[in-house]
Amino acid sequence: MSASFHQQAESNFQLLFQDALEKLTKKGFHVLINIDEVHLTPLLKKFASCYQIMIRNNLNVSLLMAGLPENVSEIQNDDVLTFLLRANRIVLNPLDIESIKNSYQHIFSKAGYTFSTETLLYMTKQTQGFAYAFQLLGYHLWEEIIHSSNKTISISDINNILDIYISELNRNVYFKVYSDMSEREKEFVQAMVKSKQHKVKSQVIGNLMEKGPNYIAVYRRKLIDDQIIKPNGYGYVSFLLPYFDKCVEQEMILDKF
Numbered sequence: 001m002s003a004s005f006h007q008q009a010e011s012n013f014q015l016l017f018q019d020a021l022e023k024l025t026k027k028g029f030h031v032l033i034n035i036d037e038v039h040l041t042p043l044l045k046k047f048a049s050c051y052q053i054m055i056r057n058n059l060n061v062s063l064l065m066a067g068l069p070e071n072v073s074e075i076q077n078d079d080v081l082t083f084l085l086r087a088n089r090i091v092l093n094p095l096d097i098e099s100i101k102n103s104y105q106h107i108f109s110k111a112g113y114t115f116s117t118e119t120l121l122y123m124t125k126q127t128q129g130f131a132y133a134f135q136l137l138g139y140h141l142w143e144e145i146i147h148s149s150n151k152t153i154s155i156s157d158i159n160n161i162l163d164i165y166i167s168e169l170n171r172n173v174y175f176k177v178y179s180d181m182s183e184r185e186k187e188f189v190q191a192m193v194k195s196k197q198h199k200v201k202s203q204v205i206g207n208l209m210e211k212g213p214n215y216i217a218v219y220r221r222k223l224i225d226d227q228i229i230k231p232n233g234y235g236y237v238s239f240l241l242p243y244f245d246k247c248v249e250q251e252m253i254l255d256k257f
Contacts, residue, residue: 014050021059030060038067040074048081070226094129115153123158128242166243174247188219193248199232
């Protein structure tokens with residue numbers, strides 16, 4: 001099958017889309033459309049509305065969208081796209097400690113490097129199960145040791161790359177996450193940082209924000225759903241993302257100037 005597009009393709013998108021799907025459906029094909037790093041834009045709304053029509057017409061098409069939790073929620077809650085609330089939403093949980101530990105050990109031992117158990121667990125803990133952090137930390141460690149004749153990886157090697165690791169987490173992920181948060185959500189995470197505690201009691205956050213339990217519960221739930229914080233014992237929360245507190249602290253300092 002072939003398809004051609006001209007200057008009016010965007011305005012005729014639904015007709016072109018339907019024509020292509022009808023031809024593929026007749027031939028017994030099922031089309032999977034994948035959209036990564038999804039955001040609510042006018043083009044996405046138009047496409048999703050067209051997709052809904054194609055489903056109603058019993059055409060063989062499925063849609064897979066991936067993105068940050070808050071972006072997915074914004075799309076599902078849009079007035080025009082409420083049909084997506086019926087979609088199967090899969091929340092990706094943090095990677096488990098054993099998987100990260102075993103992956104690091106396998107990759108580096110295959111290249112001739114060795115870890116002590118303590119060093120391996122220390123490295124694993126720096127990621128807190130965040131998939132991108134797992135990749136980023138491994139990359140920077142490799143760059144740190146690749147030209148060294150020492151084949152034993154130490155905690156010092158890990159510490160040597162933490163600054164650039166945290167800097168790239170901030171630049172590539174956290175600055176965007178933080179800037180997209182509402183002012184109240186920012187106040188919540190700032191209160192967590194101000195508490196100077198790893199796990200923070202909701203009552204402490206409420207005291208720092210000068211707000212009551214019901215008010216705090218709303219933003220606690222929102223930040224948990226957005227996978228920025230996590231419950232950590234009854235009435236307590238902590239940051240889910242590794243070193244996100246450093247990003248918040250930096251932004252708090254910048255706000256002073």
